Every structure is written in structure tokens, then in C-alpha cells.
Amino acid sequence: MEENSNLFLPDQVCFPLYASSRMITRLYQPLLEAFEITYPQYLVLLVLWQHKKLSVTELGSKLFLKTNTLTPLIRKMKEKKLLTKQRSNKDERTVFVSLTPKGQDLQEKAKGVPKELINSLNMSSEDLEDIRAIMWRFLDNFIDTKES
Secondary structure (H helix, E strand, C coil): CCCCHHHCHHHCCHHHHHHHHHHHHHHHHHHHHCCCCCHHHHHHHHHHHHHCEEEHHHHHHHHCCCHHHHHHHHHHHHHCCCEEEEECCCCCCCEEEEECHHHHHHHHHCCCHHHHHHHHHCCCHHHHHHHHHHHHHHHHHHHHHHHC
């Protein structure tokens, strides 16, 4: 084996993660066009469908996004009347986001999206579950490393 083989693309951990992320996003695009939302907007909706109301900071933490990335995303979703923003009464620096009725209604309409995506992947449910579990372990490890 060559001394510099660790500098070859197939040997990198980062590349299959990066390429897979891009491919998944590409597969979601036609599924989400029917709802006139982007993949990042879908992720925000997924979190808010689960938690109903979160501070921008909490939302960013759950999505691994910084505020400067999340703010324009929230603004666009507010313009689409999918969510609302409200300043905290206790601390005006804290802004909460929650779904509008239009944003809540999308939950029912989008219920088939995960299954459609899974079907398009042509992989066993066991393999997909293994990938999901490994990726969450990876993210959990990253959070532990980052916070220490």
C-alpha cells in the first residue's frame, strides 16, 4: 500500500458522508416540490411537528444549524405563512417559532414522504436502520466531543 493512500478519495470518511447527504437531498427535492418547500424547510417542519414551539436556539441545536443559517430559513418560512415568530416575555433576546395552521396542515399531507424516499433508495429496511443508527452515534459522538 502506498504511503499517501490516506489522501485518496475512497479512503476518506468525509466524502461518502458528504456525497450521501447531497444525494438524499436530491431525492427529497421532487417529493417536497408538491408542498412548495425545500429540504431545509422540511427539516424545520419535522422538528416543529414534534415539539410545537421552540426557541430559535433550540431549533438550531436540534438541526445542527447556527443562528445565521437558521434566521433566513425562518424568515422565508414566515413569508410562506408556515410558522410564526414571537419574542419571549421573559427575555426579549429569545425568539420562539411555532407552526401556523398552514404549517400544521402540511404534516398530514407529508406523511407519505418518508416511505416514498425509502422506496426510492432500493435498500433493505435493515440496512437503512443500520445506517441511521450509525449516523446518530456519529452525531452523538460529535456533540460529546464538541461540548468537552
